Amino acid sequence: MFKKVLVANRGEIAVRIVRACRDLGIAAVAVYEPDDIGALHVRLANEAHALSGPGSYRNPDEMLAVARRVGVDAVHPGYGLISEHPGFVRACEDVGVVVIGPGSAVLEQVRNKIGAVAQTRAVGIATTYPSSRAFAPDEGAAMLVEAEAIGFPLVVKAHAGGHGRGTHIVRDRESLMPVVIRSSGAAQAFYGDAHIYLEAAMTASRYIEVPVLGDNYGTIIHLGERDGSIQRNTRKVIGESPAPGISQTQREQIWQTALQIARLFGIRGAATIEFVVDDTGQHYFTEIKPRIQVEHLATEMITRIDLVREQLRIAAGEPLGYAQEQVRLSGVAMFCRINAEDPWHGYLPSPGHITSFRIPGGPNVRVDTYAYSGANVPVHYDSLLAKLGVWGATREECLNRVHRALQEFQISGVRTNLGLLRLIVNDPEFVAGTYTTESSQRPLMDGPPPDDNLGDLAAVVALAFLSRIQSANPSTPPAFTSGWYRDSRKLPS
Numbered sequence: 001m002f003k004k005v006l007v008a009n010r011g012e013i014a015v016r017i018v019r020a021c022r023d024l025g026i027a028a029v030a031v032y033e034p035d036d037i038g039a040l041h042v043r044l045a046n047e048a049h050a051l052s053g054p055g056s057y058r059n060p061d062e063m064l065a066v067a068r069r070v071g072v073d074a075v076h077p078g079y080g081l082i083s084e085h086p087g088f089v090r091a092c093e094d095v096g097v098v099v100i101g102p103g104s105a106v107l108e109q110v111r112n113k114i115g116a117v118a119q120t121r122a123v124g125i126a127t128t129y130p131s132s133r134a135f136a137p138d139e140g141a142a143m144l145v146e147a148e149a150i151g152f153p154l155v156v157k158a159h160a161g162g163h164g165r166g167t168h169i170v171r172d173r174e175s176l177m178p179v180v181i182r183s184s185g186a187a188q189a190f191y192g193d194a195h196i197y198l199e200a201a202m203t204a205s206r207y208i209e210v211p212v213l214g215d216n217y218g219t220i221i222h223l224g225e226r227d228g229s230i231q232r233n234t235r236k237v238i239g240e241s242p243a244p245g246i247s248q249t250q251r252e253q254i255w256q257t258a259l260q261i262a263r264l265f266g267i268r269g270a271a272t273i274e275f276v277v278d279d280t281g282q283h284y285f286t287e288i289k290p291r292i293q294v295e296h297l298a299t300e301m302i303t304r305i306d307l308v309r310e311q312l313r314i315a316a317g318e319p320l321g322y323a324q325e326q327v328r329l330s331g332v333a334m335f336c337r338i339n340a341e342d343p344w345h346g347y348l349p350s351p352g353h354i355t356s357f358r359i360p361g362g363p364n365v366r367v368d369t370y371a372y373s374g375a376n377v378p379v380h381y382d383s384l385l386a387k388l389g390v391w392g393a394t395r396e397e398c399l400n401r402v403h404r405a406l407q408e409f410q411i412s413g414v415r416t417n418l419g420l421l422r423l424i425v426n427d428p429e430f431v432a433g434t435y436t437t438e439s440s441q442r443p444l445m446d447g448p449p450p451d452d453n454l455g456d457l458a459a460v461v462a463l464a465f466l467s468r469i470q471s472a473n474p475s476t477p478p479a480f481t482s483g484w485y486r487d488s489r490k491l492p493s
Contacts, residue, residue, distance in 0.1 A: 001316050002026050002073040002098070007041065009078035011389060012370045013294075014041035015387035017076045022046075026293045026383065028072055033057060035378035048441040054380050057081050060088030067097050074098040076308075080382065083291045100315045102214075102268045105254055109265055110288040113159060114197055119451040120285050127285045127298060128276055131318065134159040136182035140177055143147040143198065147176055150200050150314060156180055158187035158360045166190070167234045169441070202284070204436045206276045207231075208243050209289075209298050210258035213310055214267040214318045222262075223299050223307075224329045228423060233347040238424055244395065244433030247453045254283050261285060264443040269314050270296075270307055279436075294337065297368055297389040301333035324352045332398040335390040336406065336421050338369075340377045343420040350415035351379040360408035362390040365401065367409075369399055377414050385416065398432065448452050487493040 004027045007017045014030065018041055021028040030045035033056050036453075042048045049066055060082050067075050075097060077083040083101065090104040101107070114130050121127045131146045131417050149152060156179050158166030166183040170176050180196060188194040195337045207229045214220040227243035242251065258273040265288060272289040278486050287437040296307050305327070314320070354375045359367045369386035371377070377385065390405055392398030406422050429435040 002312065003314070004070075004072045004074075005077045005085045005100075006030060006031070006047065006063070006070065006072040007078070008057075008081075009068075009081055010039065010057055010370075010381065011384060012368045013292075014039075015044060015079075015370050016368055017308055018044045019076060020306065020312060021076075023306075023314060024309060026312070029066075029072055031057075031063070033380070033382060035376070038376065040372065040375070050149040051354075056382075060091065061087050064088065064091050064095075064097070067092065068095065068487050069438055072097065074100055076311070077168070077291075079293060084111060089146055098164050098315050100199055100269065100311050102271060104264075106265055106267065107290055110290050111160060113157070114289050116288060117285065120264065123260075123264060125257060125261065125285055126282065128202070129200040134195040134197045135180075137181060137194050137196070140180070142174070143180060144176065147173070147198055150198055150335075151202060153201040155199045155201045156183045156196055157199060157215070158183060158191060158193070159197050160187065160191040160193035165234065166196060185457060192432070194396065199286075202276050202278050202437075204279055204438045205229075206243065206245065207236075208246070208254060208277050208283065209272045209274045209292070209293070209295075209300070210255060211270065212258060212262045212267060212274050212320040213270055213307070213314070213320060214262060214377075215314050216268060216317060217319050219320045219323070220259055220262050220267060221320065221322075221324045221326060221327055222258050223303050223305065225251060225254055225258075226295055226298055226335075228295065229435055229437045229439065229477050230430070231437070232417070232420065233341075234341065235337065236295060237337045237339075238430075239298055239422065240395075240398075241298045241333050242329065246281065250277070251279050251281070257283065257285065261288070266406070270311050294384070294387065295335045297366060297387055298333040298335040301364070301366065301391040302331055303387055304330070305329060325474050331391055331393045332395045333389060333391045334398055334402050336390075336402065337384065337417075338386040338388060338409070338411075338421070339383040339417045340385045341383045341417055342415040342416045345419050347417075349383045351377045352414040353377075354411065355413035356410065357412075358408070358410040359386070360388070360405035362401075362404075366390075372410075385411070386413075395433065399425065 005021050006029045007014050020029040027046040030042045030048040031051050032042045033051050058081050072246040082088045084108040086104045089099045092099045117127045117130055135143050153171045155166050166187040168179045168183055170179050177344050183196050184194040188265050210225045210230055211223045224241055225243050226239045226241040228239045230238040261273050270292045272293050275283040275287050279282045341347045342350055353369055356423050357371050357373045367386055372386055390401045392401050429439050
């Protein structure tokens with residue numbers, strides 16, 4: 001096992017990795033930019049080293065320099081930032097530093113999303129239908145020709161990276177180029193590559209993902225599946241495992257296809273195989289995320305398998321030590337993504353100082369976060385503030401617990417999407433488990449407020465009424481008319 005691991009990330013995933021390292025007796029090394037000097041991952045690590053300034057988290061050369069300077073055995077990049085940067089992984093491999101992940105060769109293959117789909121289709125697996133190639137933002141005429149050949153609606157996606165950035169649906173020809181410009185800009189900002197590609201959209205579909213683990217000795221297992229169909233601002237905000245609304249036969253077919261794809265690409269460590277399931281129940285491979293995912297805590301709750309611990313063990317050369325039939329999928333888990341943003345104003349980020357931070361508790365409730373009362377939410381980074389995971393023996397039990405946990409969750413000082421999450425979990429389609437990707441496209445803020453919000457609304461109305469009455473009918477407080485108050489104001493004679 002490793003003795004010292006560099007956590008090349010920030011936020012809640014850095015906290016998660018630091019804790020996993022320390023559970024295994026591994027010294028965890030944190031890095032931080034100036035805005036993060038008081039961050040929780042810095043406080044919890046065995047040692048911490050300053051980076052040069054804003055943007056350093058995304059700088060693979062600086063991360064490698066830190067790794068070599070402090071003498072770590074391995075680097076865990078988490079997700080986002082440099083987690084899918086083949087050049088960084090290859091540079092680490094060249095100097096003998098292990099990167100916790102599938103390796104540069106696999107990253108090169110899956111980074112080319114169009115090529116990965118073609119490679120998968122070549123072995124007889126049903127896939128989505130992407131464009132024939134990726135496009136630069138100035139190739140408008142060629143994109144329009146390809147879009148007409150694919151047909152509308154279609155999806156515009158970033159060719160590099162795999163975190164939802166730059167992904168938008170286009171329903172008609174006139175909307176294509178404005179969306180392409182927006183998607184290309186996001187892709188350039190987050191992945192350093194402005195190229196995009198087009199893909200045929202499957203409306204009213206389900207977005208199903210299968211997490212897998214593979215060791216260096218040929219063992220590859222799946223860990224059930226998650227439904228990530230509920231997305232806002234191109235990010236999955238609520239997910240659940242197992243996915244509702246699909247039969248056990250469909251479920252097992254998806255699992256087997258995921259294992260076949262994982263073997264095809266030689267997956268090692270943790271990865272996720274993603275599918276789109278249409279309204280007939282047919283599943284289509286769409287892409288591979290060669291890393292741990294934001295939603296991994298839902299999988300951990302139904303399997304009781306620590307995925308970050310398994311990543312570390314596999315990268316250190318240890319075998320999984322258990323077979324597929326030993327994996328037990330128990331109960332239902334739901335995941336909610338809490339962002340520091342304002343859903344009612346275009347999802348604008350909401351950096352600032354957290355004045356109050358109360359997390360929910362009780363049985364089978366988990367919160368992964370870097371936040372605390374008094375912490376700062378910096379302006380430069382992703383808006384992800386916390387992840388809520390809830391488990392129940394049945395879906396009904398889990399859903400009730402999610403309602404309660406979201407009500408208990410209270411954050412002051414910055415705006416968050418907690419109100420939106422409360423609306424979503426009370427939506428009739430979500431409660432019934434019949435939601436699709438289309439459910440995310442319609443506004444959920446226009447309906448009546450859920451019953452559990454009525455008390456809060458009544459209190460707000462009452463306070464507003466009292467404030468108005470007092471401003472219209474000013475009165476002198478009784479203390480001001482007392483003899484003590486009058487005497488205290490007299491000047492000496």
